[in-house]
Amino acid sequence: xxxxxxxxxxxxxxxxxxxxxxxxxxxxxxxxxxxxxxxxxxxxxxxxxxxxxxxxxxxxxxxxxxxxxxxxxxxxxxxxxxxxxxxxxxxxxxxxxxxxxxxxxxxxxxxxxxxxxxxxxxxxxxxxxxxxxxxxxxxxxxxxxxxxxxxxxxxxxxxxxxxxxxxxxxxxxxxxxxxxxxxxxxxxxxxxxxxxxxxxxxxxxxxxxxxxxxxxxxxxxxxxxxxxxxxxxxxxxxxxxxxxxxxxxxxxxxxxxxxxxxxxxxxxxxxxxxxxxxxxxxxxxxxxxxxxxxxxxxxxxxxxxxxxxxxxxxxxxxxxxxxxxxxxxxxxxxxxxxxxxxxxxxxxxxxxxxxxxxxxxxxxxxxxxxxxxxxxxxxxxxxxxxxxxxxxxxxxxxxxxxxxxxxxxxxxxxxxxxxxxxxxxxxxxxxxxxxxxxxxxxxxxxxxxxxxxxxxxxxxxxxxxxxxxxxxxxxxxxxxxxxxxxx
Amino acid sequence: xxxxxxxxxxxxxxxxxxxxxxxxxxxxxxxxxxxxxxxxxxxxxxxxxxxxxxxxxxxxxxxxxxxxxxxxxxxxxxxxxxxxxxxxxxxxxxxxxxxxxxxxxxxxxxxxxxxxxxxxxxxxxxxxxxxxxxxxxxxxxxxxxxxxxxxxxxxxxxxxxxxxxxxxxxxxxxxxxxxxxxxxxxxxxxxxxxxxxxxxxxxxxxxxxxxxxxxxxxxxxxxxxxxxxxxxxxxxxxxxxxxxxxxxxxxxxxxxxxxxxxxxxxxxxxxxxxxxxxxxxxxxxxxxxxxxxxxxxxxxxxxxxxxxxxxxxxxxxxxxxxxxxxxxxxxxxxxxxxxxxxxxxxxxxxxxxxxxxxxxxxxxxxxxxxxxxxxxxxxxxxxxxxxxxxxxxxxxxxxxx
Numbered sequence: 001x002x003x004x005x006x007x008x009x010x011x012x013x014x015x016x017x018x019x020x021x022x023x024x025x026x027x028x029x030x031x032x033x034x035x036x037x038x039x040x041x042x043x044x045x046x047x048x049x050x051x052x053x054x055x056x057x058x059x060x061x062x063x064x065x066x067x068x069x070x071x072x073x074x075x076x077x078x079x080x081x082x083x084x085x086x087x088x089x090x091x092x093x094x095x096x097x098x099x100x101x102x103x104x105x106x107x108x109x110x111x112x113x114x115x116x117x118x119x120x121x122x123x124x125x126x127x128x129x130x131x132x133x134x135x136x137x138x139x140x141x142x143x144x145x146x147x148x149x150x151x152x153x154x155x156x157x158x159x160x161x162x163x164x165x166x167x168x169x170x171x172x173x174x175x176x177x178x179x180x181x182x183x184x185x186x187x188x189x190x191x192x193x194x195x196x197x198x199x200x201x202x203x204x205x206x207x208x209x210x211x212x213x214x215x216x217x218x219x220x221x222x223x224x225x226x227x228x229x230x231x232x233x234x235x236x237x238x239x240x241x242x243x244x245x246x247x248x249x250x251x252x253x254x255x256x257x258x259x260x261x262x263x264x265x266x267x268x269x270x271x272x273x274x275x276x277x278x279x280x281x282x283x284x285x286x287x288x289x290x291x292x293x294x295x296x297x298x299x300x301x302x303x304x305x306x307x308x309x310x311x312x313x314x315x316x317x318x319x320x321x322x323x324x325x326x327x328x329x330x331x332x333x334x335x336x337x338x339x340x341x342x343x344x345x346x347x348x349x350x351x352x353x354x355x356x357x358x359x360x361x362x363x364x365x366x367x368x369x370x371x372x373x374x375x376x377x378x379x380x381x382x383x384x385x386x387x388x389x390x391x392x393x394x395x396x397x398x399x400x401x402x403x404x405x406x407x408x409x410x411x412x413x414x415x416x417x418x419x420x421x422x423x424x425x426x427x428x429x430x431x432x433x434x435x436x437x438x439x440x441x442x443x444x445x446x447x448x449x450x451x452x453x454x455x456x457x458x459x460x461x462x463x464x465x466x467x468x469x470x471x472x473x474x475x476x477x478x479x480x481x482x483x484x485x486x487x
Numbered sequence: 488x489x490x491x492x493x494x495x496x497x498x499x500x501x502x503x504x505x506x507x508x509x510x511x512x513x514x515x516x517x518x519x520x521x522x523x524x525x526x527x528x529x530x531x532x533x534x535x536x537x538x539x540x541x542x543x544x545x546x547x548x549x550x551x552x553x554x555x556x557x558x559x560x561x562x563x564x565x566x567x568x569x570x571x572x573x574x575x576x577x578x579x580x581x582x583x584x585x586x587x588x589x590x591x592x593x594x595x596x597x598x599x600x601x602x603x604x605x606x607x608x609x610x611x612x613x614x615x616x617x618x619x620x621x622x623x624x625x626x627x628x629x630x631x632x633x634x635x636x637x638x639x640x641x642x643x644x645x646x647x648x649x650x651x652x653x654x655x656x657x658x659x660x661x662x663x664x665x666x667x668x669x670x671x672x673x674x675x676x677x678x679x680x681x682x683x684x685x686x687x688x689x690x691x692x693x694x695x696x697x698x699x700x701x702x703x704x705x706x707x708x709x710x711x712x713x714x715x716x717x718x719x720x721x722x723x724x725x726x727x728x729x730x731x732x733x734x735x736x737x738x739x740x741x742x743x744x745x746x747x748x749x750x751x752x753x754x755x756x757x758x759x760x761x762x763x764x765x766x767x768x769x770x771x772x773x774x775x776x777x778x779x780x781x782x783x784x785x786x787x788x789x790x791x792x793x794x795x796x797x798x799x800x801x802x803x804x805x806x807x808x809x810x811x812x813x814x815x816x817x818x819x820x821x822x823x824x825x826x827x828x829x830x831x832x833x834x835x836x837x838x839x840x841x842x843x844x845x846x847x848x849x850x851x852x853x854x855x856x857x858x859x860x861x862x863x864x865x866x867x868x869x870x871x872x873x874x875x876x877x878x879x880x881x882x883x884x885x886x887x888x
Contacts (some may be wrong), residue, residue, distance in 0.1 A: 382623075412646075413639055430874060438744065441629060442629045
């Protein structure tokens with residue numbers, strides 16, 4: 001029986017306390033005070049929907065064989081490319097085989113995550129695929145002093161679907177599709193445009209989600225009381241509660257909408273909430289998950305015994321726990337390019353990414369794949385042709401060697417105020433890997449004052465360049481110093 | 488068996504422009520300024536120059552590509568002119584080309600000229616490399632600047648020897664204080680103002696732990712040399728002939744950045760200096776080297792270089808520096824002319840500018856900066872970054888010594 005084999009999540013490290021937005025912007029639009037509870041997750045300046053999706057995908061695939069994936073589906077409304085498969089970047093970052101894989105983007109709608117999930121399950125049930133990874137991610141830009149700025153958070157989550165070692169069996173789905181428009185983002189526009197809140201709440205979330213869930217129950221003959229957790233997004237907390245009341249769901253069985261701890265992560269949100277629910281689930285629990293956007297998809301899962309021995313991913317809770325308060329509203333607005341702060345003349349140079357070079361080195365750049373000398377065993381990054389070990393010097397004797405997941409240690413570093421950076425100083429250094437190999441990497445998610453020689457690092461896929469002239473986004477890996485353990 | 492370069496080539500003449508923010512002069516004017524002094528000093532006619540080498544690094548913002556800018560600006564006689572670029576070793580590379588050409592017997596008289604016009608870009612520091620760093624490098628290399636690249640060395644050095652960064656900062660500060668004191672005495676230097684240790688330590692951070700005064704100036708300038716055989720120099724009536732004792736170059740092969748390295752020394756400098764002493768017949772550099780001009784692009788570079796030149800023991804450079812060993816009145820005066828710190832670093836010119844000071848000192852023409860009876864003068868350049876670099880070393884002295 002097909003179902004969920006693994007889940008993973010990624011909530012970016014920065015949290016913005018909503019009262020900070022109020023303190024800065026309530027003079028302009030006081031209504032934001034009404035929803036100023038808690039904090040929202042905020043992507044760092046070098047993150048976007050694709051980079052966060054890679055983090056969630058790696059979390060989901062930890063302990064699993066990435067080579068066995070038949071495809072990667074990516075769901076998002078904030079993809080960096082309109083024409084270029086964004087899921088292909090994630091597949092390359094995961095270093096999965098190219099031959100035999102079918103990757104796809106599911107876009108343009110907040111419920112595309114569940115649509116992608118149903119498509120993956122259909123493919124598996126039709127025996128056209130064995131393992132499909134579905135990743136949902138969003139990083140939506142909002143105007144300053146708006147309700148959306150208060151509601152939206154950034155994040156990603158991933159689900160691995162397959163037939164072996166299923167931790168939650170798929171029990172069926174039902175969809176309602178209608179051209180209900182509560183908000184939209186026209187092609188080429190930066191921000192969402194919304195209709196009035198009452199329309200969104202009462203005719204949107206408040207009607208369509210109950211209609212779809214009722215339809216699902218009617219189709220399957222299940223009862224709402226069968227479900228240990230019912231999971232559906234709705235950032236209007238009152239409406240979220242009213243939907244449960246309407247459907248007769250016990251409040252204890254409603255999955256929290258996470259407004260106060262991370263905000264609504266858009267296309268990712270049904271997956272983020274489902275991943276959080278799976279972290280608490282027991283064998284036999286039935287989970288009902290619904291999405292919202294031009295209709296609603298409803299999917300049911302039943303948790304299996306395998307959940308007891310399931311381990312590997314860090315999931316949503318650990319990601320939520322790894323947080324730092326972004327106690328500077330201006331910094332947030334600069335990260336989102338909402339204010340014009342001079343990057344300096346050094347920041348003016350934009351390099352036209354060589355697509356031929358990128359293709360030739362795609363494993364190195366996206367997958368952080370180096371080479372291991374077959375003669376002396378020395379790992380290399382970047383991959384070489386002649387072995388760097390002076391006692392070896394083998395020529396063309398290399399096999400692929402993945403650096404992602406290897407423990408690294410800071411050998412030397414600096415914080416550079418001269419380098420053009422959205423978040424100065426630019427911190428970077430030489431990192432040596434356990435088992436061999438070393439290279440120079442930019443650091444991210446760190447405070448220079450806490451970085452030390454000898455400190456461990458983790459690797460993270462990040463946005464490297466945004467070429468506004470040509471509309472190209474480039475990616476590479478950065479090192480995140482692990483603040484504990486430095487000497 | 489190669490016999491090395493010692494005493495095979497003599498310096499016939501040298502010239503050096505005033506270094507600084509030469510807002511009103513282009514690279515052509517700078518070259519002519521250095522060349523006119525040089526040719527007058529050599530006492531020959533321009534037509535006697537048979538081959539030339541031009542060093543310039545950032546051709547994109549300076550003279551443009553090829554050696555034509557030197558040939559055309561100086562109106563050379565349709566001779567062979569070659570442009571060389573090897574990061575900060577470029578100037579010494581031009582010198583090496585001219586010296587080897589004469590030593591080979593292919594030419595009697597050759598010219599080496601270096602120039603860089605850095606102050607035409609509108610900002611401080613060196614120009615951004617942009618896509619000129621190589622298309623693949625531009626896809627992954629760290630967002631690194633020159634000060635940041637070298638600043639990392641301070642963290643590696645402090646960690647290796649278990650030193651408090653404050654102590655390293657203090658020793659680095661002395662490096663800069665000493666060079667500024669020397670620069671005051673040099674009319675051709677860009678920065679001619681003494682600074683105190685307190686000023687250096689209080690300066691704004693550029694790249695941790697390097698502050699503003701840990702970084703060399705950014706200037707325009709040109710320097711050049713005309714070389715020939717000692718015999719021709721003699722026949723032209725030259726007395727007190729200054730000859731080349733050693734000329735070495737060493738480049739990283741990727742070991743430091745990709746394999747194994749302590750992050751606290753320059754592999755290349757260590758090797759090039761060892762070879763240079765052998766070539767020059769120097770046994771104990773701490774006793775025999777009379778003076779040096781080393782690549783103090785950043786104070787930490789100079790500090791660490793003292794160990795790789797095998798003059799300070801490993802881990803002991805801060806002590807020697809703080810004891811005044813490298814001051815103008817110390818045992819081995821370093822940066823007697825003010826160094827890159829006060830001259831700035833017009834890349835193509837720097838190596839030749841360093842040789843110019845050694846040349847003046849050996850002839851007793853260094854004015855207020857004159858060192859008593861110098862024998863061997865060493866110059867050193869370090870281009871690139873600590874983890875991947877080009878190092879050049881030259882040693883000059885009196886012919887026959």
